[in-house]
Amino acid sequence: MIELTEVQRQELHRSAQGELRLADPDTQEEYVLVKARVYERMKALLYDDSEAPISEAYPLLDEMAAKAGWDDPALDIYSELIPKDCP
Secondary structure, three states: OOOOOHHHHHHHHHOOOOEEEEEOOOOOOEEEEEOHHHHHHHHHHHHOOOOOOHHHHHHHHHHHHHHOOOOOHHHHHHHHOOOOOOO
8 A cells, every 4th residue: 555645645635525636747647536435435336236226326426516516505596497397
C-alpha cells in the first residue's frame, strides 16, 4: 500500500466531495482517489455479476448527488419547469 504524502492528505481533506483528482505527469492519465468504503460500494455496484436491482444503487447515487450540491433548495426551481402533463 502506498501512503499519502502530506500535501495529498491536505488536499483530500480540503476537497468538498471527499475525492482527489490526480494526474500522471508522464502520461497525463487522470485518476480519482476516493475513500476505500466508497470504492468498495461502487465496485460492488459496477462489477457484480448478479442480477441485483438498480434500486440498490439509489442510496449511493443520492449520497453522491448531495455531495455534489444537487440537494441545494435553490435547484427546486427546475422541478417547477417540468410541464404538468409530462409523465
